[in-house]
Amino acid sequence: MIEVLGLRFEKREHSNRLWQASMTLLAIIVALLISGVLIISAGPNVGKAFAGLYAGAFGSWKAILETLVKATPLILTGLAVTIAFRGKIMNIGAEGQFFAGAITGYWASTNFAWMHPVLHFFVIILSGFIGGAVCGLIPGLLKGLLKVDETIVTVMMNYVVQFILSFLLSGIWQAPGEFYYISSPVPESVYYPVLFQNSRLHVGFIIAIVATIVIFWLLQKTRLGYEIRTIGLNPTAAKFKGINVSQVIIITMLISGGIAGLAGVGEVVGLHHRLRMDISSGYGFTGIIIAMLGGLNPFAVIVAAIFMGGLINGSNRMQIFSNVPTALVYAMQAIVLICLLTFQVLANYRIRRVKVVD
């Protein structure tokens, strides 16, 4: 119990959902205020910057569609982190798993041209999943079988995979005549179909929504989901309940990596139609923020991803409106996370006014 300024903070027995949600909202508001201070450090008008940010993100039907384009990979990386974090498995490797999925997805889309387009479509998706899954499986096996801490291993994997990509893009996959690390385009026949005319929103968005439903179902309605959640609450208790903790960890990392891989293949085949070094703007890391913001709830992840996608999408308009560099939104994302972590602590407390007795 802490008393400050006539307010008493008591630890709550049960944290209430509404209170937690309002703390999340408060965290976002405080983060926006801090971002306002950052904008002032650049000089220009804060109001203009936020207006530009909003207009660029949600100001028109076109802007909303483009926000959903940006949200698509973020939903998937957010889900990937969610399922792992639910089991208290610190998968920080969504970035690398994203790249791995992009690599295998690109490979599949430039091969198997003889296949029926529909079959090819599913083969491409599956290879994206497998690429990410393999990348998640390595730290999963190390943790599950040898109890090697997954945090640092997944981070190391991020770097290794990026060097593999750089190796491929400066060698066998480099587009002829290109100076930059960029591949030749994938054949037009494998492009993910676009959902609305004159927009870039592609089938990947539907895949992300389906994945959300599947992950929700998996976590809430299946035995595996129950085991993941139990391990997340208390690994020792899980063991005593007869859960094969090692096996669950390995499977979880496999699924988590696979989902992040789906994000990677989606960006290649659905959006950029090429493989390139800068295909992710830290989507794997933003996925961590999104998962936390969504309270590790799959459907809330969609909302959080659209919010983050809106920030990224709106940042261009903001720069044009107010000359505030787009890079601001990356700082904003982190500030949101730090505020969220801070206010989540508050969410576990009940605040009472203490009457001062003279």
Next chain:
Amino acid sequence: MLSAMMRIATPILLAALGELITERAGILNLGVEGIILTGAFFGFFVVYRTGSIPLALLAAVLAGGLMSLIMVFMAATLKVDQVVTGLALNLLASGITFYWYRVAFNSIGATPTIEVMKIAKIPLLAEIPILGEVLFSQHLLTYFAIIMVPMIWFFINKTKYGLEIRCLGENPRAIDIKGINVTRLQYLAVAFGGMMGGLGGAFLTVVSAGIFLPDMSAGRGWLAIVVVIAGNWQPLRIILATLAFSFFDAFQLQAQSLGVEFPYQILLALPYILAIILLTTSRSKSEAPGHLGLPYNRD
């Protein structure tokens, strides 16, 4: 090539020694990457504006210290999950330095290619007559890092404060019962770690590169964390581990400069692969602080 190896090792060694003290105090600061980046940015920025190297180093040290204060506030005071906090710190540093870099140096455009050009035209650093001193101070920081190895060994093994910090990482309750302020000691240890990381970052810009690039820390912070594990939380082994990791990078640079046709990415990836192998094999004889990464609650 050996001098290249020393140059590559210096920032990692500085950050690793800082992280050693941090972890010995029981706090797992995974924000080293971000702390290095912040130090790199402020070091660069201050030299660019004032031309003063000492001022830049001071700024980098303070910036690193400030970043680590966020870490320790979240970890020791709020008792938030340390892994997530460290990551948040990295993301914050990555975003904020990128943003301020653009604010401070970008009046042309926003594409990454222009960035490189903009940086390329900062031979202002080179034109400053202190150039000789910059080169000299590279050696100074490297020497400083090396001297810090026995000093930190002495500190943690032979002094009262060192003993307290070691004990803090193993059994914070014992420290609390002795009437020593646990939180205060943790703040001091983590702040020291952050300052060393900031200095390591300054080395990258002020001494080594002369330019700032977004995310230029490029994994050095993570290598510093790995080196602490590989060095089994002992300063003398940490310097050996650092040199071993730096060797590949130096070798790769050498091979490239000689124009050898070689997939240099393999050598660049090697430290990270090696790190995974090391993490897998070195668990059994670990001297890791027993209470590392866990919050201390009195009740």
